[in-house]
Amino acid sequence: MDSQGTRGTLEELMASVIEGRADPACVALVRALGAGTEAEAVLQGALIPAMDEVGQRYEAGEYFLPEMMVAAQAMKACMEILRPALARRMVRAAGRVVLGTVQGDLHDIGKTLVGMMLEGAGFEVVDLGVDVSPRRFVEAAREADADLLGMSALISTTMPTMGVVMDELRRAGLREQLKVLVGGAPVTPTFAAQIGADGYAPDAASASRRAREIVRRREGQ
Amino acid sequence: MPMTSRQRIHLALSHREADRVPLDLGGTVLTSIHRQSYHRLRQHMALPPSPDVPLMDLYQQIVVVEDDLLQAWGADVRFVGPGLPEPPRVEQCDDATQITDEWGISWRMPTDRGLYYDMARHPLAGATAAEEIARHTWPDPLHPARFAEMRARARHAVEQEGRAVVLGGFCSGVVEMTAWLRGYDRFYPDCIQNTALLGRLMDRIVELKAAYWERALDEVGPHVDVVQEADDLAGQFRMLISPATYRTLCKPRHRELLEFIRSRTSAKVFFHSCGAIRPIIPDLIEMGVDILNPIQVSATGMDPAELKREFGADLVFWGGGVDTQQILGSGTEQQVRDEVRRRIADLAPNGGFVFATVHNIQSNVPPQNLVAMWEAFQELGVYPQ
Numbered sequence: 014m015d016s017q018g019t020r021g022t023l024e025e026l027m028a029s030v031i032e033g034r035a036d037p038a039c040v041a042l043v044r045a046l047g048a049g050t051e052a053e054a055v056l057q058g059a060l061i062p063a064m065d066e067v068g069q070r071y072e073a074g075e076y077f078l079p080e081m082m083v084a085a086q087a088m089k090a091c092m093e094i095l096r097p098a099l100a101r102r103m104v105r106a107a108g109r110v111v112l113g114t115v116q117g118d119l120h121d122i123g124k125t126l127v128g129m130m131l132e133g134a135g136f137e138v139v140d141l142g143v144d145v146s147p148r149r150f151v152e153a154a155r156e157a158d159a160d161l162l163g164m165s166a167l168i169s170t171t172m173p174t175m176g177v178v179m180d181e182l183r184r185a186g187l188r189e190q191l192k193v194l195v196g197g198a199p200v201t202p203t204f205a206a207q208i209g210a211d212g213y214a215p216d217a218a219s220a221s222r223r224a225r226e227i228v229r230r231r232e233g234q
Numbered sequence: 235m236p237m238t239s240r241q242r243i244h245l246a247l248s249h250r251e252a253d254r255v256p257l258d259l260g261g262t263v264l265t266s267i268h269r270q271s272y273h274r275l276r277q278h279m280a281l282p283p284s285p286d287v288p289l290m291d292l293y294q295q296i297v298v299v300e301d302d303l304l305q306a307w308g309a310d311v312r313f314v315g316p317g318l319p320e321p322p323r324v325e326q327c328d329d330a331t332q333i334t335d336e337w338g339i340s341w342r343m344p345t346d347r348g349l350y351y352d353m354a355r356h357p358l359a360g361a362t363a364a365e366e367i368a369r370h371t372w373p374d375p376l377h378p379a380r381f382a383e384m385r386a387r388a389r390h391a392v393e394q395e396g397r398a399v400v401l402g403g404f405c406s407g408v409v410e411m412t413a414w415l416r417g418y419d420r421f422y423p424d425c426i427q428n429t430a431l432l433g434r435l436m437d438r439i440v441e442l443k444a445a446y447w448e449r450a451l452d453e454v455g456p457h458v459d460v461v462q463e464a465d466d467l468a469g470q471f472r473m474l475i476s477p478a479t480y481r482t483l484c485k486p487r488h489r490e491l492l493e494f495i496r497s498r499t500s501a502k503v504f505f506h507s508c509g510a511i512r513p514i515i516p517d518l519i520e521m522g523v524d525i526l527n528p529i530q531v532s533a534t535g536m537d538p539a540e541l542k543r544e545f546g547a548d549l550v551f552w553g554g555g556v557d558t559q560q561i562l563g564s565g566t567e568q569q570v571r572d573e574v575r576r577r578i579a580d581l582a583p584n585g586g587f588v589f590a591t592v593h594n595i596q597s598n599v600p601p602q603n604l605v606a607m608w609e610a611f612q613e614l615g616v617y618p619q
Contacts, residue, residue, distance in 0.1 A: 033426065077476040079425035086423060117344055119352030122418040143352075144330070144344045168350070169563050170598045198470040199559045215471055 019050055023059040026091070030063035031070075033083025035090040042091050052098035056135065060095070064088055064133035068218035078126070081217065085129035092132065106137040108160035108228040111153045113141035114197075115174040120167035123197060126217040127163060134221040136161075136228075147174065147181040154187055160228045162193045163220070164210075169199040176208040192227045196220055238396035239310035243459060243588065247502050247524065247550050250585040255578065255615035258552065258590040260299030261311025261400050262462055263291045264506050264527055265553060267595035271604070272297045278601030279306065290315075292322070292333070293341055293351040296594050307608055311588075312391035314454065315402030316380035316446070319373070336373040337405070339414050356417035364434050370415075372438070375404055375446035381453050388457035398459040400504065404446035407465025407507075408491060409484050411439045425479050436487040444494045451498045458501045460525065463491065468509030471534045477513045485517055492521045504552060508593060510534040515541070519548045528553030528592045531577070532560065539580040551581050552588040556607055562591060563598045567606035574610035582615065589615055 022045045029038035045055050067084040070076040076084075110131050114124045121143050128138045139157045141149060154162050162182070166172040175195055182188045192211040195204075205213035212227050214220035237253050245252040260266040267275070269289065276284060281302055290298045290313065299309070323334045330342040331351075338357035343350060361367060391397045405411055412435045413421040424432045451458070465488065468474055475484075492503060502524040512535035518526065526549045529538050538554050554577055556562050561573050581587040589611055595604065 033423075074472065077472070077479065078474050079422045079479060080476075082419075082422045083426050119342060119344070119350075119354070121352075125419060168596070169559050170596055201560075216469075 019045065019048060022048065023050070023055065026055070027059040027063040027066075030060060030084055030087045030091065031066050033080060033087050035083075035087040038087045038091050039094060042094055046094075046098065052095050052102060056095060056099065060088060060091055060133075061135055064130065064221070067133070068130065068221060071216070071218040082126065082129070085126070085133055088133040089129065107135035107225065109137045109139070109157055110161045110163055110224065111139045111141065111150065111157050111159040112163040112165075113145035113150060113153075114143040114165045114167075115171055115178065116144055116146045117174060118166050118168060118171035119143045120165070120197070123167065123217065124163075124165040127165065127196065127214075127220045130217040130221040131163075131224055134225055136221075136224065147178045150178050151181045151185045151187065154182070154191060155185065159191050161224055162191055163224075164193070164195050166195075166197040166200060172197065172199050172204065175200075175204075175210070179208045179210065194220060194224055194227065239308075240392060240396055240398045240459065243310055243398035246585045246588055247459070248585065249547070249550070251583075251617040252585070253619070254617055255582050255611075256310040256398075256588045257308060257611065257615070258311040258588050259304065259307060259309045260290065260297070261309065261313050261398075261590075262504070262506070262527070263294070263296065263313070263315070263402060264464070264594060265590040266290050266294075266296035266299060268597040268599075269295050269297050270597040271595050271599045271601070272299070275601040275604050276303065278605065279303070281306070294594055295350060295597070310398055311400055311460075312387075312395060312397040313400050313402060314384055314388045314391065314458075316384065316404060316450065317382050319377040319379045337411070337415065338371060353414060353417075356415060356420075358415040358435070359417045359420055361416075361431065364431070367431070367434050367438060372442060373405075375442045376449055380404070380446070381449060384450060384453045385455070385457075388454040392457040399454070399457055400460045400462050401450060401454055401458045401501070402462055403464065404443050404450075405439075407463065408436050408439050408443070408487050409465045409467060412436050422475075425475055425483060429483055432483065433487075436484070440487050440491050443491055447495050448498060451495075451501075458499065460504045461495055461499060461501050462504045462506065463495070464506035464527075466509065467507055467514065468511040468533070470509060470530075470532070472510050473513060474509075477517075480514055481517065485521070489521050492523065496522050502550070508533070510536060512536060512541070515545055515549070519545065523549070525550040525552050525588075527551075528590070529581075530554075530592055531557050532592075538577055542581055542583075542586075546584070546586055550586045550588065553590040553592055554581060555589040555611070556591050558592045558594070558596060558599075562603055562607065563596055563600075565603065567602055570603045570606040571610040574607055575614055578611070578614045582617070 026041035128140045194212045195210045196214045202213045212223045214223045242252040242256045258265045287297045325332045332342045334340045340355035341351035342354040388399050504525040505523040506527040508530045510533040
């Protein structure tokens with residue numbers, strides 16, 4: 014395939030992901046790889062820009078949860094094809110994220126969406142699920158050697174647990190090694206600052222943007 | 235003769251000023267109080283302890299507010315809702331209590347520090363065809379247990395207590411129930427990829443709801459002032475689905491249900507929808523919603539003064555009296571008083587306002603803040619005579 018053909022295929026891939034059409038996205042992806050395009054070039058040249066565009070459309074109020082979720086699903090389907098090729102070429106993820114909803118809180122959807130968007134932005138995501146105890150957050154962050162810890166809470170009564178997790182991170186000596194991002198309906202930037210988190214995001218699209226801003230890949234690891 | 239609660243509510247619902255703004259505590263499953271805060275409030279007010287107070291809603295752990303407190307506070311509304319055919323199936327798992335409801339949806343509350351039940355299993359998550367919807371074991375909306383004491387309770391509230399009656403619905407909203415049966419991770423993509431299946435599910439729920447309303451409205455006869463429906467469609471900052479998706483997929487079902495209810499009663503239609511729902515308020519008005527609950531004052535675009543200006547001629551606002559996310563639970567007594575003052579100033583003029591907290595009073599609310607709210611309401615909720 015000539016470079017114009019490659020560009021055309023990548024554009025098609027990007028458009029399919031943005032529109033949440035997984036099958037045509039995968040077909041375009043396989044075609045691009047078959048024509049010799051490097052896996053990392055596909056990731057950087059089509060998939061990450063596609064999810065950036067999805068995030069922008071969400072923030073602009075053009076996209077809502079359905080549009081964002083089908084796009085994230087298309088992205089995920091592509092990543093499953095691409096991941097072995099990326100691993101072979103030792104391409105590193107943008108960072109490793111440990112994610113969960115805090116203890117006492119079983120709200121799942123917002124946190125899961127954040128996970129999907131972070132994967133779409135090239136992060137490796139360890140999703141601990143809901144009702145995650147402070148100890149479990151700390152253990153998982155240590156095990157995964159996480160760059161970022163993401164916490165979610167949907168109710169004002171469970172939100173203070175985020176502060177407990179921060180204390181546990183400090184006590185375990187992990188606080189300096191990772192960044193913390195918090196979100197969820199009752200959470201505010203002021204609250205995030207109070208508990209000493211590094212960032213706050215009001216929704217999944219800005220969470221992935223914020224994550225990239227605050228995580229600087231640790232070199233040599 | 236002093237005005238009865240029912241007269242007060244009727245004036246407010248006709249956009250007229252009564253002697254004072256009507257007050258609702260526990261008159262709906264959205265304006266009640268979590269059992270923990272309820273017990274603390276009773277203690278603080280030196281009311282006798284009531285450890286066995288029944289729960290109005292098991293999942294939200296909110297109580298049926300007892301008469302002594304309703305009287306002490308002068309609450310104007312009485313809730314009459316359906317009974318359950320049988321208690322939900324409760325199981326004790328390792329780290330949580332799990333309940334399976336009559337729809338086949340499972341809910342879990344963490345054993346350690348759990349405050350609420352949240353969904354854990356969605357019975358129609360795997361459904362791909364209309365036949366699976368037909369085959370699902372649906373609850374019987376006409377089960378006699380639902381209507382067991384309905385007539386007597388509504389009549390008592392109106393005739394003996396002089397209170398206004400809110401008649402509660404059969405289940406949560408059409409869209410919500412659909413999402414719960416499917417699971418949110420399937421529901422949202424379905425809104426684009428599987429609209430036919432979603433439509434079938436919503437139609438089935440509308441059918442069940444209509445059957446319930448027909449019977450329930452027959453039961454209560456004239457002893458009902460407000461019928462309560464709901465659907466949650468928005469988050470803190472915006473709609474969850476686009477207004478366009480709402481209009482093509484959900485609104486036709488809402489319209490069908492609300493038209494059915496309005497053809498069977500002259501009671502006012504109360505519609506709960508929290509979060510940032512401003513883009514679809516005109517749609518709700520167009521479908522005949524009379525009362526909007528709650529005005530989630532902390533959500534984007536939900537400034538009470540603006541909403542009153544824009545929609546106050548068409549809509550009664552029920553709730554929005556005090557923010558329950560930040561102020562009531564973690565604000566100072568002074569902040570609570572200031573908030574009550576501001577909301578009453580914005581919403582009370584020309585009637586069309588029933589004072590209630592934005593959502594159920596959560597488990598973390600200090601009784602001092604509740605008393606501050608009530609005292610400020612007493613002082614400021616009076617209309618000039």
